[in-house]
Amino acid sequence: MSMHPLSTLSLDSHCCYFRLNGSVVDGNAFNSPGTIVQQRFHSFEMLPFHSVQYAQLTAIEKRCLRNGVSVEGATHKQVVDLIKSGGDCLTLTVISVTQQEADRLEPQEDQSGYSYIDYSDKRSLPISIPDYGIVNRNGERYIVFNIHMAGRQLCSRRYREFANLHSLLRKEFSGFNFPKLPGKWPFQLSEQQLDTRRRGLEQYLEKVCAVRVIAESDAVQDFLTDTEDDISASPVDIKVMLPDHEVSTVSVKKSSNAQVVWEILVQRANLTAYTQQYFYLFEIVEYNFERKLQPHEIPHQLYVQNYSTASSTCLCVRRWLFSVAKELTLPDGEQAGRFIFYQAVDEVNRGNIRADGRLYELKALQDAKKAGDYLALARTLPGYGDVVFPHCSCDSRKEGHVVPAVGIKSFRLHACREDGSLEAQMVELTWDSITRSESDEESMSFCFQYNRPDKPARWVKVYTPYHAFLADCFDRIMEERKWEDSGD
Numbered sequence: 001m002s003m004h005p006l007s008t009l010s011l012d013s014h015c016c017y018f019r020l021n022g023s024v025v026d027g028n029a030f031n032s033p034g035t036i037v038q039q040r041f042h043s044f045e046m047l048p049f050h051s052v053q054y055a056q057l058t059a060i061e062k063r064c065l066r067n068g069v070s071v072e073g074a075t076h077k078q079v080v081d082l083i084k085s086g087g088d089c090l091t092l093t094v095i096s097v098t099q100q101e102a103d104r105l106e107p108q109e110d111q112s113g114y115s116y117i118d119y120s121d122k123r124s125l126p127i128s129i130p131d132y133g134i135v136n137r138n139g140e141r142y143i144v145f146n147i148h149m150a151g152r153q154l155c156s157r158r159y160r161e162f163a164n165l166h167s168l169l170r171k172e173f174s175g176f177n178f179p180k181l182p183g184k185w186p187f188q189l190s191e192q193q194l195d196t197r198r199r200g201l202e203q204y205l206e207k208v209c210a211v212r213v214i215a216e217s218d219a220v221q222d223f224l225t226d227t228e229d230d231i232s233a234s235p236v237d238i239k240v241m242l243p244d245h246e247v248s249t250v251s252v253k254k255s256s257n258a259q260v261v262w263e264i265l266v267q268r269a270n271l272t273a274y275t276q277q278y279f280y281l282f283e284i285v286e287y288n289f290e291r292k293l294q295p296h297e298i299p300h301q302l303y304v305q306n307y308s309t310a311s312s313t314c315l316c317v318r319r320w321l322f323s324v325a326k327e328l329t330l331p332d333g334e335q336a337g338r339f340i341f342y343q344a345v346d347e348v349n350r351g352n353i354r355a356d357g358r359l360y361e362l363k364a365l366q367d368a369k370k371a372g373d374y375l376a377l378a379r380t381l382p383g384y385g386d387v388v389f390p391h392c393s394c395d396s397r398k399e400g401h402v403v404p405a406v407g408i409k410s411f412r413l414h415a416c417r418e419d420g421s422l423e424a425q426m427v428e429l430t431w432d433s434i435t436r437s438e439s440d441e442e443s444m445s446f447c448f449q450y451n452r453p454d455k456p457a458r459w460v461k462v463y464t465p466y467h468a469f470l471a472d473c474f475d476r477i478m479e480e481r482k483w484e485d486s487g488d
Contacts, residue, residue: 119176121212126150129202132194143194145201147224151312152303153236154224159184161223162201168219169208176214179207238299239313240265240281243339243346247312259295269317275336278321284314288350289390291469292320319343322385322408322473323480341371344378353383383407387473391420392464396427404462406473408480411448413462431477439471446470 132145133156144156159182166181182200189197209215236254238261239247250264258281266276282290283302293299293315302314319340321327330336347353348362355362358377365374378384386407394402394413403414403422411434415425429450435457437448446467449459464470 117173117175117213119173119211119213122210123212123215125206125209125215127202127205127209129198129205132198143189145198147205149224149303152239152314154303157223159197159201162204165219165223166204169214169217172217172219173214176211179204236300238303238315241284241313241316242269243317243319243342245342254300255298256300257295258293258297258299261299262295265317270335272331272334272336275330275334278319278326278330278336279317279339280320282316282318284316285466286390288352289388290316290318291466292318292472294468319385320476321480322387322406322477323484324379324385324408325484326480327385337371338368341368341375344375344384347383348378352386352388353378353381355381389464389466389470391416391418392462394463395461402462404464404470406470406477408477411474413460431481434474437471437474439467441467448474 126149128148129145130148132143135142135144135156142158144158145162146156147154162181163184166178169176170178181204182197185193209220214220235251237249237251239249240261241247248265248268250261250268252261252264262276262281265281271279281293281299283293285291293302299315317339327340330340344353345366348355348359358381361377362374365377367374383405386405389404389406391401391403396402396413397415400423401416401418401420403416403420405412405414410428410430412429413427415423415427417423433450433452435449435451437446439446440461443461443463444465444467445461445463447459447461449457451457462470
């Protein structure tokens with residue numbers, strides 16, 4: 001097995017990407033766009049980004065490198081986000097394999113109609129059925145089993161829906177030895193019998209979802225996704241991580257948007273009507289980054305989209321305030337002050353607040369009782385109160401990426417390599433120099449125009465899947481600057 005770097009591919013304004021279609025080709029030339037012809041490489045087809053959301057990744061595709069970053073074993077969402085962040089250039093490095101290995105991973109279909117499916121790719125998903133409930137709907141009374149993933153409730157299903165799923169899967173994956181589904185019973189079940197059935201259904205899902213190709217099938221995905229009727233009728237517990245790492249649970253309808261969830265959470269978190277405007281709901285995208293939710297987004301849908309992650313929740317509360325001057329006006333002793341302290345500790349640990357030689361002093365003050373002293377020191381350090389985005393490509397750089405950072409004083413683009421390793425160069429733009437900005441959904445980018453001394457104004461395009469959040473940050477900065485100008 002060997003790795004072959006390919007030439008950097010220039011993608012058009014529709015941001016297409018290359019997807020393995022499973023065929024093997026021979027040769028040694030790079031031909032027309034959308035086709036890779038190099039010894040025993042799998043050929044790719046070009047798809048628009050809206051198709052990326054539904055594309056199924058093959059085993060060999062996950063052995064590729066996207067812009068220098070290995071995606072072997074990555075989830076579909078992680079690969080999609082990485083491709084989107086690549087902007088208008090996509091560098092592919094594909095691992096070539098022997099013919100024997102290629103046949104094992106994706107053998108050619110024979111004339112008998114037999115299709116090989118690899119059931120050896122397995123993973124452990126924290127799926128469970130902790131309890132069941134009784135539903136009365138349209139004059140019918142029945143039992144539903146509540147399905148959770150990593151402590152998050154995905155959906156509720158009747159026994160007959162499990163039986164239908166079992167039937168569909170046996171037809172689609174006839175070569176797999178499925179576990180036995182708990183048997184039917186024509187009479188009313190006792191609580192002990194119901195609990196036995198619950199455990200049996202849970203064990204069934206654990207074994208079925210452990211096989212990646214089955215877990216990612218349409219039948220299983222539809223089964224784990226609520227229908228519109230379920231979403232409107234069934235309540236669900238939404239878990240949200242607070243800045244102090246405590247988890248608060250709110251019970252809402254599955255169709256509730258982020259604003260509804262936030263208004264309920266505000267009461268649970270003891271935020272006052274005044275201080276709640278400086279915090280909001282965020283999605284935990286990766287360890288060092290959270291994305292602010294739009295008010296119309298459905299938090300429960302984020303649960304479903306991220307159901308394979310191991311953490312108890314993908315939602316958290318973060319500060320939505322850049323101005324240090326406004327932060328200092330918040331009343332002492334309120335929950336808001338504690339939240340700001342704990343988030344500052346997180347930002348120091350991540351390196352977003354650059355402590356340099358003051359790290360020892362901060363560690364000595366890292367106690368809730370010394371929160372005031374800790375924040376007084378942290379506010380003097382570079383990066384305090386900033387939002388730092390994951391590295392992404394930018395049209396102002398021919399090679400490498402940039403790390404965008406938004407702060408109350410300026411907007412920064414820190415040069416880095418394609419793997420995110422920081423370099424020395426950094427462009428810092430004051431807000432007075434930035435004249436226009438907009439989010440471009442079609443190209444998955446954020447564009448801004450800035451003035452240059454003795455030169456025409458310049459447009460810069462930053463390719464990031466978080467372009468809408470970056471636009472929100474710009475809008476918030478402009479709003480907070482008005483506060484300072486008016487003295488509010």
